[in-house]
Amino acid sequence: RKEVEQDPGPFNVPEGATVAFNCTYSNSASQSFFWYRQDCRKEPKLLMSVYSSGNEDGRFTAQLNRASQYISLLIRDSKLSDSATYLCVVNEGGGADGLTFGKGTHLIIQP
């Protein structure tokens, strides 16, 4: 099984700032890409899927660069409630389609 690498942080960011996370994946045949959010002692929840054309959901923008095997997440106008761990996730596709998770990036939004 291949790897997903991301900076564990923590990222300490003032409220209202813009913050960006990146991750890289090693399996060039990977088919689906996601960002999940995990709050302390809670289960992961899907934040957004990531498409080659890029996609935006409110203050969140995700980008995929297949050539560089690189995924990014941008959070604009950060809120205190954005404090969480952000997990970069890859689905290698095929019949066995369990998710491969990065270790997560810990974000702390400071008032």
Next chain:
Amino acid sequence: EAGVAQSPRYKIIEKRQSVAFWCNPISGHATLYWYQQILGQGPKLLIQFQNNGVVDDSQLPKDRFSAERLKGVDSTLKIQPAKLEDSAVYLCASRDRDRGLDEQYFGPGTRLTVT
């Protein structure tokens, strides 16, 4: 719609003991996954079921871990005997793969401590 249910929520056992976890997926979801999340890491896939058949168990330590989904709905994951390094949160997830939907929905997890 009810989410993925797991029990127990917490379990403390001594090494070499046995333990079992239960998962009830979202109704109608044919695909079920068990993940292990060690503190400070992302979840790691242990096993994937499609209905009652195993699709992928390549990362399941089969000398001590077993899982079943006999009727294609509920699933149990067992560890026998447990080791200290098995201390982790065990997450169950389900997905409506038959409808081509990508999202996996996670249960609250079972937090296992092996002493």
